[in-house]
Amino acid sequence: MAKKLGGVLEAAKLLQSLAPEHRKNLIEQIAKKDPQMALQLRQHMVTLEDLAKLTLKMKVDLLKRISLDDLALSLKVHPSSLQDKIMEGLSSSMKQTMIDVFTGPPVLYTKVAEAERRVLDVVLQMHERGEISFSNNDEYV
Numbered sequence: 001m002a003k004k005l006g007g008v009l010e011a012a013k014l015l016q017s018l019a020p021e022h023r024k025n026l027i028e029q030i031a032k033k034d035p036q037m038a039l040q041l042r043q044h045m046v047t048l049e050d051l052a053k054l055t056l057k058m059k060v061d062l063l064k065r066i067s068l069d070d071l072a073l074s075l076k077v078h079p080s081s082l083q084d085k086i087m088e089g090l091s092s093s094m095k096q097t098m099i100d101v102f103t104g105p106p107v108l109y110t111k112v113a114e115a116e117r118r119v120l121d122v123v124l125q126m127h128e129r130g131e132i133s134f135s136n137n138d139e140y141v
Contacts, residue, residue, distance in 0.1 A: 008037075008040050008041060008044050009044055011041060012040075012041050012042075012043075012044035012045045013045075015027065015041060015045055016045045016046070016127075016134070020127075020128060020129075020130055023045075023128075024128065027041060027042060042124060043117075043120070043124075045124060045127075046120050046123045046124050046127060046134070047120070048074060048075060048078060048082065048086075048116065048119070048120070049082060050123070050134040051086050051123065052082060052085040052086055053133075053134045054132060054134070056088075056089040058131075058132045058133075059086070059089065059090070061126070061131060061132070062122065062123065062126065062132065063090075063094075065122050065126070066118065066119050066122050067118075068094060068097055068098065069097070069101065069115075070115040070118050070119050071086075071098070071115075071119055072097065072098035072100075072101035072102065073101055073107065073111065073112055073115035073116075074112060074115040074116035074118075074119050074120075075098070075102070076101060076102055076107065076112055077109070077112055080102075083098070083102060
């Protein structure tokens with residue numbers, strides 16, 4: 001039996017691979033016909049897993065725009081391998097702050113989801129402006 005492909009997640013990943021100007025134009029066209037679909041696509045174009053692909057400079061730029069507590073809280077429910085990858089290169093005090101959140105008392109899932117949405121909204125904005133890239137093949141010159 002053939003594997004069924006499709007859905008918002010697959011479409012968002014395809015959009016993410018486009019050049020920023022083409023992605024923006026396509027999402028604007030979709031928004032004219034289905035604003036809710038355009039919103040869902042935008043929200044699924046980036047994930048916390050994408051942050052593992054950022055360079056140290058991109059992480060620093062991101063951390064200037066988001067709360068370290070929000071980042072840590074959003075990563076609380078993710079595997080330690082992802083947490084470790086995202087913490088690579090951060091100062092020991094930043095790492096300790098994040099570890100304190102990871103190992104701290106239980107938090108309502110809605111709080112984690114809200115923190116994740118705040119982080120990903122900023123990440124998406126930066127990605128759309130070309131300030132960060134998730135491709136392991138991209139090179140800044």
